[in-house]
Amino acid sequence: MVLVGRNQERLHAAAGWIGGRTGTRPLAITADLSLLSETRRAAAGIRTLAPVLDVLVNNAGLLSPRRVETAEGQELTLAVNHLAPFVLTRALLPALQASGRGRVVMTGSSSSDMARIDPDDLPLERGWRMTRAYARSKLALLMTTMETARATAGTGVTLNVVHPGLVATGLVRSGGIDQAAWRLLARVALSEAEGADTPLHAALSPELDGISGRYLKRRVPVATNRLARDPALRARVLAATERLAGPG
Ligand SMILES: NC(=O)c1ccc[n+]([C@@H]2O[C@H](COP(=O)([O-])OP(=O)(O)OC[C@H]3O[C@@H](n4cnc5c(N)ncnc54)[C@H](OP(=O)(O)O)[C@@H]3O)[C@@H](O)[C@H]2O)c1
Numbered sequence: 001m002v003l004v005g006r007n008q009e010r011l012h013a014a015a016g017w018i019g020g021r022t023g024t025r026p027l028a029i030t031a032d033l034s035l036l037s038e039t040r041r042a043a044a045g046i047r048t049l050a051p052v053l054d055v056l057v058n059n060a061g062l063l064s065p066r067r068v069e070t071a072e073g074q075e076l077t078l079a080v081n082h083l084a085p086f087v088l089t090r091a092l093l094p095a096l097q098a099s100g101r102g103r104v105v106m107t108g109s110s111s112s113d114m115a116r117i118d119p120d121d122l123p124l125e126r127g128w129r130m131t132r133a134y135a136r137s138k139l140a141l142l143m144t145t146m147e148t149a150r151a152t153a154g155t156g157v158t159l160n161v162v163h164p165g166l167v168a169t170g171l172v173r174s175g176g177i178d179q180a181a182w183r184l185l186a187r188v189a190l191s192e193a194e195g196a197d198t199p200l201h202a203a204l205s206p207e208l209d210g211i212s213g214r215y216l217k218r219r220v221p222v223a224t225n226r227l228a229r230d231p232a233l234r235a236r237v238l239a240a241t242e243r244l245a246g247p248g
Contacts, residue, residue: 001018001024001026001027002026002027002028002029002045002046002049002050003015003018003026003027003028003029004028004029004030004031004033004042004046004060005028005030005031005060006030006031006032006033007030008028008030011028011030012028014026014028015027015028027049029042029045029046029049031045033060033079033080033084033088034070034074034076034079034080034084035070035071035072035079036072036074036079036083036084036087036245036246037072039083039084039087039088040087040091040248042088043087043088043091043092044091046088046092046095047091047092047094047095050095051095051098052095052098052099053092053095053096053098053099053102054096054099054101054102054103055102055103055104055105055203055204056088056089056092056096056102056103056104056105057105057107057199057203058084058085058088058089058104058105058106058107059105059107059199060080060084060085061080061081061107061109061171062076062077062080062081062171063077063130063131063134063171064076064077064130064133064134065130066130067124067128067133074123074244075122075123075124075125075128075133077133077134077137078122078123078124078133078136078137078140078244080137081134081137081138081141082122082137082138082140082141082144082241083241083244083245085106085141086141086144086241086245087245089104089106089145089148089159090148090245091248093152093157096157097152097155097156097157099156100156101156101158101209102156102157102158103157103158103159103160103202103203103208104145104148104157104158104159104160105160105161105162105199105202105203106141106142106145106159106160106161106162107161107162107164107199108138108141108142108145108161108162108163108215109134109135109138109163110163110217111131111134111135111138112135112138112139112141112142112224112225112228113224113225114135114225115132115135115136115138115139115225115227116136116139116227117136117139117140117143117227117233117237119233119236119237119239119240120240122136122140122237122240122241122244123244124136139225139227139228140237140241141161142161142215142224142225142228143227143228143233143234143237143238144234144237144238144241145159145160145161145213146161146213146224146228146234147234147235147237147238149212149213150213152212153212157212158208158210158211158212159212159213160202160208160211160212160213160214160215160216161214161215161216162198162199162201162202162215162216162217163198163215163216163217164190164195164196164197164198164199165190165194165195165198165217165218166185166188166189166190167189167190167191167192167194167195168186168189168190168191168192169192169195197219198216198217198218198219201216201219202216205219215228
């Protein structure tokens with residue numbers, strides 16, 4: 001197991017926690033996934049440590065209260081929620097193929113269900129809003145994952161997108177939601193352990209052997225945003241993503 005995170009202390013605490021419960025020694029790579037250069041470096045590190053990869057779970061994500069551009073000039077929400085998992089997955093496909101049954105789990109969000117998308121303006125240079133940027137990043141992730149699933153059909157690699165549910169994590173609490181709204185949401189929110197259920201199902205369950213290109217909620221494949229079912233639009237979103245992500 002290789003963990004990737006930007007905060008060395010938290011990363012090592014997580015590795016220690018997992019190691020203590022499983023008797024394994026997870027490895028850790030420190031990388032800021034808002035930067036494509038660091039994401040590529042992390043992918044190269046994973047390839048070296050694990051040339052054969054059974055499962056890749058892309059989970060890092062954020063809800064940014066302001067429009068921020070990274071040092072590489074990318075819109076932050078799109079960079080972490082969409083470009084990083086896209087680049088990591090693309091770089092690790094050979095290692096996943098080498099396993100013969102490699103699985104990719106993308107952490108999407110039901111916020112994508114009603115989102116709109118303009119392939120010519122994925123970073124939302126026009127009309128940026130916190131929730132719109134988040135939902136669009138998750139819809140872009142869903143659409144490119146569906147395209148990659150189609151392109152990799154028959155290779156043994158499967159890719160699925162999961163919505164974990166509304167989970168009481170730092171992302172929800174710190175995402176500009178005021179305290180009164182949070183008190184209401186907290187009553188229905190899942191615990192972090194409950195929120196891990198659908199991602200773990202997608203990563204491990206034999207029920208999903210050979211199943212690719214699905215969007216799962218509460219373990220069950222459900223319909224995506226209708227925009228994600230438009231092959232021409234998916235291809236345009238993929239092309240725009242490839243342009244933003246650059247080669248390799
Ligand atoms: N919570 C929900 O209700 C909900 C609903 C739908 C989807 N999701 C998705 O679930 C995933 C996990 O989110 P969460 O709810 O568990 O929120 P969280 O507790 O805030 O976790 C987000 C994780 O992403 C990491 N991360 C953020 N920016 C990063 C960067 N630049 N480089 C490396 N790592 C970075 C954070 O690292 P640090 O520990 O260093 O901060 C943290 O570990 C996200 O993709 C989110 O969009 C959550």
